[in-house]
Amino acid sequence: MCGIVGYIGDKKATPILINGLKKLEYRGYDSAGVATFDSNCINVIKCKGRLAALETKLTEDMPSANMGIGHTRWATHGEPNDVNSHPHISQSGRFAVVHNGIIENYIKLKDFLQTQGFEFKSETDTEVVAHLIEYHYKGDLIQAVIECVNDIEGSYALGVICSDCETQFVAARKDSPLIVGLGKNENFIASDIPAILEYTRDIYILEDKEIVSLTKDEVKVFNILGAEVKKEVYHVTWDATSAEKSGYEHFMMKEMFEEPKVIKDTLSPRIVDEGITLDNVNITAKDLENIDKIYIVACGTAYHAGVVGKYIIEKLARIPVEIDIASEFRYRDPLISDRNLVIIISQSGETLDTLVALKESKKRGAKTLSIVNVVGSSISRESDYVLYTWAGPEIAVASTKAYNTQLAALYLVAFNFAYKKGYIEDSAYKNYISQLKELPSKVEEVLKNKEVIQKFASKHYNAKSIFFIGRGLDYALSMEGSLKLKEISYIHSEAYAGGELKHGTIALIEKGTLVVCPVTQDDLIDKMVSNIREVKARGAVVMAITQEKNASIDKVADVVITIPDIDSLLAPVAAVTPLQLFAYYMAIEKGCDVDKPRNLAKSVTVE
Numbered sequence: 001m002c003g004i005v006g007y008i009g010d011k012k013a014t015p016i017l018i019n020g021l022k023k024l025e026y027r028g029y030d031s032a033g034v035a036t037f038d039s040n041c042i043n044v045i046k047c048k049g050r051l052a053a054l055e056t057k058l059t060e061d062m063p064s065a066n067m068g069i070g071h072t073r074w075a076t077h078g079e080p081n082d083v084n085s086h087p088h089i090s091q092s093g094r095f096a097v098v099h100n101g102i103i104e105n106y107i108k109l110k111d112f113l114q115t116q117g118f119e120f121k122s123e124t125d126t127e128v129v130a131h132l133i134e135y136h137y138k139g140d141l142i143q144a145v146i147e148c149v150n151d152i153e154g155s156y157a158l159g160v161i162c163s164d165c166e167t168q169f170v171a172a173r174k175d176s177p178l179i180v181g182l183g184k185n186e187n188f189i190a191s192d193i194p195a196i197l198e199y200t201r202d203i204y205i206l207e208d209k210e211i212v213s214l215t216k217d218e219v220k221v222f223n224i225l226g227a228e229v230k231k232e233v234y235h236v237t238w239d240a241t242s243a244e245k246s247g248y249e250h251f252m253m254k255e256m257f258e259e260p261k262v263i264k265d266t267l268s269p270r271i272v273d274e275g276i277t278l279d280n281v282n283i284t285a286k287d288l289e290n291i292d293k294i295y296i297v298a299c300g301t302a303y304h305a306g307v308v309g310k311y312i313i314e315k316l317a318r319i320p321v322e323i324d325i326a327s328e329f330r331y332r333d334p335l336i337s338d339r340n341l342v343i344i345i346s347q348s349g350e351t352l353d354t355l356v357a358l359k360e361s362k363k364r365g366a367k368t369l370s371i372v373n374v375v376g377s378s379i380s381r382e383s384d385y386v387l388y389t390w391a392g393p394e395i396a397v398a399s400t401k402a403y404n405t406q407l408a409a410l411y412l413v414a415f416n417f418a419y420k421k422g423y424i425e426d427s428a429y430k431n432y433i434s435q436l437k438e439l440p441s442k443v444e445e446v447l448k449n450k451e452v453i454q455k456f457a458s459k460h461y462n463a464k465s466i467f468f469i470g471r472g473l474d475y476a477l478s479m480e481g482s483l484k485l486k487e488i489s490y491i492h493s494e495a496y497a498g499g500e501l502k503h504g505t506i507a508l509i510e511k512g513t514l515v516v517c518p519v520t521q522d523d524l525i526d527k528m529v530s531n532i533r534e535v536k537a538r539g540a541v542v543m544a545i546t547q548e549k550n551a552s553i554d555k556v557a558d559v560v561i562t563i564p565d566i567d568s569l570l571a572p573v574a575a576v577t578p579l580q581l582f583a584y585y586m587a588i589e590k591g592c593d594v595d596k597p598r599n600l601a602k603s604v605t606v607e
Contacts, residue, residue, distance in 0.1 A: 002086075002100035003029065003072040004178065005195050006159045008169055009186025009216045010066060014058060017070035020188075020195035021051055025596060029072035030080035034058070035087035035096035035161060036068035042096045042163050046071075046085040066216075067169060069159040069189075071098035078123025088127045090134035091118050094163045097133065099126040100191060101155035101176040109151060125154075133160060145170050145211055146226055155352060159189055172211040177350040177378065180204040180212055180219055182233065187214045193236055194393060201236040205376045234376055251595045252396035252488070256580055257447060259401045260440040263573065265390035266405040267412070267436050274430055276416045281369060281385040283341075285420040291341050294321045295366075297329050297357045298345035301399040304480040305406035306345050308572050311473055312411060315569070316418035326353035330360040338365035343413070346370070347394060347402040349377020358382055371409045373402050387413070396595045398487045400580045403480065404443070407573045411436060435567050442564045442574045449561055450581050456543060456559050457585035461489070466514045467505070468495040469535075471528055473572050474518040481516060481579030488594045489587040498524075498531040511539030516582070519546040519553055520563070520571035532556045545578045547571065 003024030007013045017034050032054045033046020043065070047053050051072070071086035078084035087096040103109070106125035109132060114120070118131040129148060136147040141162050149156065155175035162169070171178060171189045181188030181196040181203050188196045189212070193203065206212060209224040221229045248254035270277055294313060296306035303325055310321040324334070336342065342361040346354045349372035358379055361368055370383035373391045380386045389405035415432050418424045424432070466485060468478035478495035485493045496505045498517075509515070515535050519528045532542055533556055544557035547565045554560045563574045587594045 002191065003195065004069070004098050004100055004157055004159055004189065004191045005071075006069040006098075006169060006171060006189035006214070007186065008067040008167075008214050009183065011186065013065050013068035016199070017068050018051065018055060018058070019198070020190060021070050021072050023194040023197075024072060024191055025051065030075050031073045031082070031085035032071065033073075033085045033087055034068055034070040035089075035098070036065035037161050037163065037166065037169075038065035040163055040166065042089065042093060042161060044087055044089055044096060046082060046087065048081050048085060067161065067166075069096065069098050069161055069169065071159075076102060076125070084122045084124050086126060088122060088124065088130045090130040092134060095130050095133050095137070096161050097126060097130040098159045099129055100157040101174075103128055103152055103156065104154035105152070106154075129156070129158065137162075139164070141165050141168065141170050142211060142213055142222060143226065145172055146222070146224060149174065149209070149211070150224065157191060168213055168215050170211065170213055171206075172209075173206045174208045175352055175355065175378070177348075178206050180206065180214070180221075182219060185216055187216065187219050189214065194395070197236060202233050203236065204231040205234055205381075207381070208378075250396065250584075252398055252400060252584055255394055255396055255401045256577065256584070258392070259404045259447075259577060260444045262389075262391045262401050262405050263408050263443060264440040266408045267439070269390075270412050271433055271436065274433060276412050276419070276433065278385075278387055278412060278416055281387060283367075283369075283385070283417075288317070288319070288417055288421050290339060291319060292337075292339040294319050295324060295334070295336065295340060295342045295361070296321060296345065297324045297326050297342060297354060297361075299326045299351055299353055301403050301480060301483065302345040302347060302351075302354075302406060304476060304483065305403055305410060306343070307476040307479060308407055308473060309343065309345075309410035309414070311476065312414040312569060313417065316414045316423060317421055318423055319417065324357070326351065326357045329353075329357040334360075336361055336364040336366045338367075340366040342366045342368045344368060344370040344379055344383065345372075345406055346377075346379050347373045347389075347391070347399055347406075349374040349379040351379070355379050355382065369413075371406055373405070397597055397600050398484055398583070398594065400484075403576060404573055407576075408436075408439070411570065411573075432567070432570075435570055438566070439570065439573050442566055443577055445564045446574050446577045447581075449578065452559075453561060453578055453581045454585045457582060457589055460514050460541070461586050461589035463491060463514045465508075466491055466493040466516065467508070467535075468493060468516045468518075469498045469501065469531055470495070470518045471498040471524040471531075472521045473568070474498075474521055474524070474528070474575075477518040477520075477572050477575055477579065478516070480576055481518070481583070484580055484583035485586060487600060488583055488597045489590055489592055490598070491586065491590075498528055501531055501534055506534060506538065509535050509538045509540050513538075513540045515540045515542050516579070517542055517544045517557065518575050518579070519544050519550065520568060520575050522568045525550060529553070529556055543582070545575050
């Protein structure tokens with residue numbers, strides 16, 4: 001959530017700030033602004049709405065400064081409007097601040113600052129930071145920021161410029177992502193790599209409670225005590241074109257068509273000599289014997305991947321698995337010990353609820369394994385073990401290819417654990433590995449069905465409410481399909497276990513109700529056919545997703561989308577793609593912005 005970009009160098013700052021913010025639009029926002037420093041004066045231009053509105057304002061008065069900070073805000077404290085937009089200015093106008101995160105004790109700080117004569121113009125928690133830095137400032141900007149963040153409780157990524165410091169600006173972070181870009185005669189800060197990849201591939205990844213001073217020629221990083229910290233340069237190896245549309249109309253479509261490649265990229269390096277290796281995840285058979293329970297903790301789409309993980313790890317490795325929503329996990333005082341493994345799943349590696357759950361698990365003695373997409377992210381650095389999904393940049397807010405690679409990683413874990421524990425024999429192990437290798441080509445075949453799905457969506461996009469039903473792994477698929485549809489088309493939808501229909505849900509089915517049914521589990525087909533007949537008898541229109549060998553489902557469903565035949569256990573990796581395409585085309589038919597759905601953000605870095 002929220003995008004931050006900062007620049008200092010020989011070039012004009014404003015075009016670089018705007019360009020960087022455009023690369024961060026996927027994070028979600030409802031207002032935008034920039035603050036630049038020129039001729040001993042801080043100039044702030046900000047407004048509600050998209051970056052296009054900000055650009056219109058800037059065209060009228062384009063600052064020529066060589067230093068500045070920019071921000072796209074996703075509203076938390078105070079409605080989206082011009083006043084609540086970032087950057088925020090201190091009372092004297094000497095300081096401008098952009099902020100991602102939440103200041104939890106802002107009311108207490110605001111009350112104190114008001115007793116000191118500070119007046120507030122906005123409803124935001126961020127304005128407290130601007131005034132607090134001014135309160136602490138005694139001529140040393142670094143020290144003022146250190147004292148400010150020592151007073152703050154909560155999460156923050158900050159960019160700060162000061163009218164007394166014409167050749168320097170300062171940034172800091174805790175629990176919200178922030179990187180430093182290292183250039184020649186110029187340096188940068190940003191919330192994420194795509195914002196600055198056009199200008200540099202060398203970055204510092206800031207740790208919690210680190211403060212950085214930037215001039216055009218020098219970057220210095222300090223800890224919370226003011227001592228300088230030596231940082232390692234991380235060199236970005238992926239290409240900038242990975243974050244571009246490459247001829248596709250939307251990032252979401254591009255990313256769905258990348259699924260075969262990224263599934264292969266995630267699987268291939270881990271399948272060696274007909275066996276599975278999990279990088280540096282050195283969990284031995286003896287370690288597994290000492291694990292009483294596995295917790296899988298995640299949010300949103302990653303949570304739904306975790307539901308699949310629960311099914312397959314329990315079925316194959318015979319270890320009890322509990323799946324938890326990260327935002328609920330720590331508040332229920334979970335029974336975690338050193339005999340537990342906690343698997344954390346996050347595309348960005350910066351999801352705050354999930355990061356906090358990870359830290360809580362480690363405090364209680366559990367080992368942690370993170371499945372993340374972003375190298376060097378906060379979750380990857382905090383975990384005992386890391387398994388990266390090589391999905392590359394995922395720009396569309398609605399996750400697609402990252403979900404497929406999360407599933408691929410979970411299958412690798414399940415097969416590896418089960419084999420080490422002796423629950424699957426060599427022949428079965430090799431068969432599963434062989435089928436893993438076939439997944440990319442299976443998904444390629446699925447993508448060829450997009451016109452069938454598009455045609456169906458064109459007839460039903462005016463639906464007011466849509467239901468997804470499934471059993472076993474198909475119920476997990478239904479949850480993700482329903483979420484995807486809600487996210488980007490704004491159509492109300494719910495996912496239900498097929499067997500729950502009789503326990504109340506079927507009361508919602510009436511003539512013309514659209515029901516989507518994944519039917520990929522061989523041992524549950526007869527049960528699902530009965531469920532389809534039940535909703536059809538009440539007037540429902542049914543779209544089924546099933547394997548080619550089960551094409552006879554067309555005798556009970558109105559439309560059948562087929563996927564290539566595959567072991568039922570692995571079907572979710574291929575069967576989720578039709579659900580993603582269905583959500584995409586429903587949203588397109590409705591005229592929705594599929595890459596930037598309303599009220600949502602790609603990386604949720606506030607609780």
